[in-house]
Amino acid sequence: MTLSPATPGAIYDPTQAVLQRRYGPVRQLGRGVWLVLWQSLQVEVREWSAIAPMGALGFLVVLIMSLIFDAGTSDPLALAAGVLWGALYLAGPVGLERQNGGPDFHAFMSYLLSSPLPRPALYLGMWLFQGLLLLCTSCVALIAVAVFLNAPLGQVWILISIVLGCMGFSAAGVVVSALTATLKKSQGLLAVVVLPLTLPLFLIGTSLCRAIWNGASWSSFQHWVYLLLLYNGMVLWGGLWASEQIWQEWQ
Amino acid sequence: MSIFTWPRVHGWATCTLVAGMALSLWVGLVHAAPAVNLIGAEQTAQRIFYVHMGANSMALVGFLTSFGASVLYLIQRKLAWDRLAAAGVEVGLIGGLGTLISGSIWAKPAWGVYWTWDPRLTTAAILVLVYIAYLQLRNGFENPRTQALFGAIYALFAYVTIPLTYYSAIWFRSIHPIMFLASNPDAEGEFVAALGPSMRLALQSSMGVFLLLGVTLIALRWRMLNFDVRVRTLWLRLH
Numbered sequence: 001m002t003l004s005p006a007t008p009g010a011i012y013d014p015t016q017a018v019l020q021r022r023y024g025p026v027r028q029l030g031r032g033v034w035l036v037l038w039q040s041l042q043v044e045v046r047e048w049s050a051i052a053p054m055g056a057l058g059f060l061v062v063l064i065m066s067l068i069f070d071a072g073t074s075d076p077l078a079l080a081a082g083v084l085w086g087a088l089y090l091a092g093p094v095g096l097e098r099q100n101g102g103p104d105f106h107a108f109m110s111y112l113l114s115s116p117l118p119r120p121a122l123y124l125g126m127w128l129f130q131g132l133l134l135l136c137t138s139c140v141a142l143i144a145v146a147v148f149l150n151a152p153l154g155q156v157w158i159l160i161s162i163v164l165g166c167m168g169f170s171a172a173g174v175v176v177s178a179l180t181a182t183l184k185k186s187q188g189l190l191a192v193v194v195l196p197l198t199l200p201l202f203l204i205g206t207s208l209c210r211a212i213w214n215g216a217s218w219s220s221f222q223h224w225v226y227l228l229l230l231y232n233g234m235v236l237w238g239g240l241w242a243s244e245q246i247w248q249e250w251q
Numbered sequence: 252m253s254i255f256t257w258p259r260v261h262g263w264a265t266c267t268l269v270a271g272m273a274l275s276l277w278v279g280l281v282h283a284a285p286a287v288n289l290i291g292a293e294q295t296a297q298r299i300f301y302v303h304m305g306a307n308s309m310a311l312v313g314f315l316t317s318f319g320a321s322v323l324y325l326i327q328r329k330l331a332w333d334r335l336a337a338a339g340v341e342v343g344l345i346g347g348l349g350t351l352i353s354g355s356i357w358a359k360p361a362w363g364v365y366w367t368w369d370p371r372l373t374t375a376a377i378l379v380l381v382y383i384a385y386l387q388l389r390n391g392f393e394n395p396r397t398q399a400l401f402g403a404i405y406a407l408f409a410y411v412t413i414p415l416t417y418y419s420a421i422w423f424r425s426i427h428p429i430m431f432l433a434s435n436p437d438a439e440g441e442f443v444a445a446l447g448p449s450m451r452l453a454l455q456s457s458m459g460v461f462l463l464l465g466v467t468l469i470a471l472r473w474r475m476l477n478f479d480v481r482v483r484t485l486w487l488r489l490h
Contacts, residue, residue: 175404192387193405195384196383200377242408246400246404249401
């Protein structure tokens with residue numbers, strides 16, 4: 001293991017080098033991701049600042065939509081799919097705003113950026129954390145959809161599509177929230193910026209859930225799953241690259 | 252005095268555009284043969300097609316400029332590229348909104364409604380919303396370097412919606428026709444093969460003029476943004 005910078009021109013950081021020698025690059029990244037995730041979870045469990053409004057909003061969206069469209073639709077499962085993804089889609093920016101909009105976030109980020117953690121670990125840790133928050137919200141929304149709109153629970157592909165949707169939204173959301181967090185007047189702007197970018201997820205997710213609930217076979221809905229994977233892969237890869245640029249600007 | 256000074260280029264471009272736009276409108280609205288497979292109001296409304304495709308090509312040139320300029324900014328970190336990217340988005344948005352509005356006007360006689368949630372229409376609306384969000388984001392920053400960097404990063408993400416819009420009509424077949432993919436069995440017209448000579452001329456002239464309009468507007472807006480920076484610098488020096 002060498003202690004010299006990996007790429008020519010890179011700034012030599014002795015702390016990084018010692019950590020790399022002790023853990024190896026992959027283990028060091030995994031450890032960094034876990035530390036960021038664990039720290040964020042501890043703060044969230046203590047304050048419930050993001051998950052409570054997200055869960056409440058997710059539930060309210062399902063409740064209000066069910067009330068509005070109660071008058072009998074021709075395809076109730078299509079309605080259920082739209083309401084479920086609508087709840088996730090609207091609750092997502094609330095979590096991002098609560099988590100990354102406050103002054104505590106700047107202090108938290110300054111602390112993280114001055115620590116010897118690898119930079120990709122910051123993005124990946126925050127991505128997993130936001131994804132987990134969204135998954136918790138989706139559990140509330142899914143139960144509400146099952147109760148109010150009589151949608152069947154417990155289908156594996158529904159759960160997989162929700163996991164993929166939450167992680168895709170989180171991958172784009174973390175980048176956009178980092179972009180808007182430096183703004184003085186960022187109230188509401190995060191939603192305006194992140195929602196159009198993640199609208200493809202909403203369209204794909206709604207079509208996928210509708211197809212699954214209508215009993216379609218794997219061959220007829222597999223392209224939606226591939227599109228979800230493609231979107232997630234592109235946004236995650238782009239997010240890893242973009243976050244590096246954004247953190248540099250933050251410093 | 253060189254003939255390539257800005258005021259002269261501006262004057263020539265304006266004259267060419269006014270003459271070209273008048274000619275292309277005449278070709279599209281008068282000279283081009285009516286569509287033989289349509290009748291009545293639908294046949295008349297079909298002529299919006301030439302404006303619709305023209306506005307679309309203007310949007311494309313604007314968003315492509317924004318993408319290219321954003322990549323160049325990230326490589327070279329020169330603020331002039333950022334201003335070009337912003338100019339491209341503004342002009343692209345005019346083209347994008349023109350495409351949506353002309354499409355809606357055409358849709359009423361053709362499909363019976365102004366708007367339907369067809370995949371192509373939906374993705375085109377997303378495209379416009381994404382680039383409106385780009386302008387909103389840019390306006391929020393005070394530091395020009397941060398504005399340029401974060402704008403360039405967002406522009407790269409936003410560009411993903413362009414291939415998505417193009418391929419949406421091919422991947423998810425619905426009511427919107429496919430125009431430029433003759434190898435696809437659902438394609439309703441490859442513009443060289445399926446259109447008659449006068450319709451082809453109308454389409455090509457309209458796309459050409461709108462493309463020139465887009466390039467000219469981008470250049471003018473870019474110059475205006477550069478002047479804006481110079482004026483601000485002078486103002487700061489004075490005060």
